[in-house]
Amino acid sequence: MPKKVASRGLDPLGFIEREGSHARVPHVFRPVVAAARDRLLDVFGARLDSAYLYGSIPRGTARAGHSDLDLVVVLREEPTGADRDAARALGEAVDKEYAQIDGVGTLLFSRARVLSEVERHDIGWFVACLCTPLLGEDLAEFLPRYRPDSLLARETNGDLAGLLPRWRERIAAAEDTEESLRPLVRFMSRHLVRTGFTLVMPRWNGWTSNLREMAEAFAGYYPERAGQLRRAAESGYEPVGDRAVLRSYVDDLGPWLADEYARVHGVKAPRPPGWD
Incomplete structure (x- = not known):
């Protein structure tokens, strides 16, 4: 019998299946x-x-x-x-x-x-x-059916460059306590992992919401950054309130990811005022 090919979250026609029920x-x-x-x-x-x-x-x-x-x-x-x-x-x-x-x-x-x-x-x-x-x-x-293509990648996460200044402000304003920093680490970790995944999503040709699976999909195309995204995936599930982690996101991984995203997929279309 032929080997069954994993669906990677897609239906037989290649559209993203609705997750959850x-x-x-x-x-x-x-x-x-x-x-x-x-x-x-x-x-x-x-x-x-x-x-x-x-x-x-x-x-x-x-x-x-x-x-x-x-x-x-x-x-x-x-x-x-x-x-x-x-x-x-x-x-x-x-x-x-x-x-x-x-x-x-x-x-x-x-x-x-x-x-x-x-x-x-x-x-x-x-x-x-x-x-x-x-x-x-x-x-x-x-709404239409959706494929994991470059248009979807651009419109879901093609705005990271614009978000980074706000993230820096939030980090600067946060108190040096676990209670204050932990939610920021969790939120930013998840956002960066998802952005890394949608960067490669059209080539990987599928969808997943599992952060570890996202990081592994990304690693197949950007091995030099794989360790950073894998660590971010773990922090998305089990965050520790560490300001150094947050700084690495806005000073290194985030800017690199924003530049690479714009190069590969372009920048997200502007939204009307008040829709941020």
């Missing part, structure tokens, strides 16, 4: 998901267009006491500052009540933004391929 949510996290769903309805009511889960919980890889609950909330109009405050308060309340999770992260967008042409290969792709429907109409029905 309610069936994969570990039993221990199901009460958390139910609580979040009910409270989103209470907070946003008729203004809520749709809501989604993403991350390790719907992928079935979450660890009780270590993983966070990741949500996307789509409103019928552009989110306001009050909406973001309400989402933050909801997340803090759920996090406090359920020991199974280590934090709640909520992204807010408008329906128009998710379905806009400029966001089709960024937020649109994210909702269609990486998010699991929780409430309302599934906007994936209005």
